[in-house]
Amino acid sequence: MFNNSALAEAITFDCGNSEQAKALANLIATDKNQQRPILVCHPTLVKLAEEKAKDMASRGLVSHFLGGSPNSRIRDAGLVLPDYYGDAMSNQVEALAGGYINAEDVWYALQTSTSHRQHLLAEVPFYQEQDQIGVGFYKDYSTPHVEYWAVYLTKLESDTDIAPEDSTIKLVRKSKKFDEIPDKGLGIVTKDGEVILKTKKPD
Numbered sequence: 038m039f040n041n042s043a044l045a046e047a048i049t050f051d052c053g054n055s056e057q058a059k060a061l062a063n064l065i066a067t068d069k070n071q072q073r074p075i076l077v078c079h080p081t082l083v084k085l086a087e088e089k090a091k092d093m094a095s096r097g098l099v100s101h102f103l104g105g106s107p108n109s110r111i112r113d114a115g116l117v118l119p120d121y122y123g124d125a126m127s128n129q130v131e132a133l134a135g136g137y138i139n140a141e142d143v144w145y146a147l148q149t150s151t152s153h154r155q156h157l158l159a160e161v162p163f164y165q166e167q168d169q170i171g172v173g174f175y176k177d178y179s180t181p182h183v184e185y186w187a188v189y190l191t192k193l194e195s196d197t198d199i200a201p202e203d204s205t206i207k208l209v210r211k212s213k214k215f216d217e218i219p220d221k222g223l224g225i226v227t228k229d230g231e232v233i234l235k236t237k238k239p240d
Contacts, residue, residue: 083172099182
């Protein structure tokens with residue numbers, strides 16, 4: 038999805054496990070302040086986002102650390118993050134929210150959080166190379182927050198997991214070091230307000 042206002046009006050960015058998730062992905066991709074030149078919907082990230090939203094609902098929690106950190110969740114799925122991304126307690130890839138009925142409301146709330154806005158709109162150089170996205174949504178009236186939203190937005194070193202099985206071409210992107218590597222920490226956005234918890238900074 039190119040960051041072009043005319044193009045953004047004409048194209049719907051279709052990426053998510055539900056209509057609500059797809060609507061949020063579209064808002065992120067077509068936002069006039071989006072700094073990325075392109076976004077690609079990654080099916081494994083969509084699956085991870087859906088699983089995370091359902092996991093949060095089953096526990097009644099909006100939390101990054103459920104059975105592992107955001108970075109480790111992606112690595113455990115067989116995807117390869119750049120080697121300069123943080124370790125088992127880091128988050129450079131995940132945005133979560135709970136309690137928002139529709140995509141417009143959750144997108145507004147995410148933008149009011151500095152760390153979430155910087156990540157999702159790529160306001161700092163580190164995030165601008167992140168071009169792979171997946172969005173998940175799950176709703177359960179019996180749970181504390183009812184609506185659960187998960188966004189994975191990251192750079193991946195290899196796309197071989199979605200290449201044809203008989204392909205002999207391995208797509209690898211060169212690593213790039215940054216003077217400053219942000220860590221979103223474990224902050225979450227809910228109807229009750231934003232909760233900010235910091236994680237270990239990557240080396």
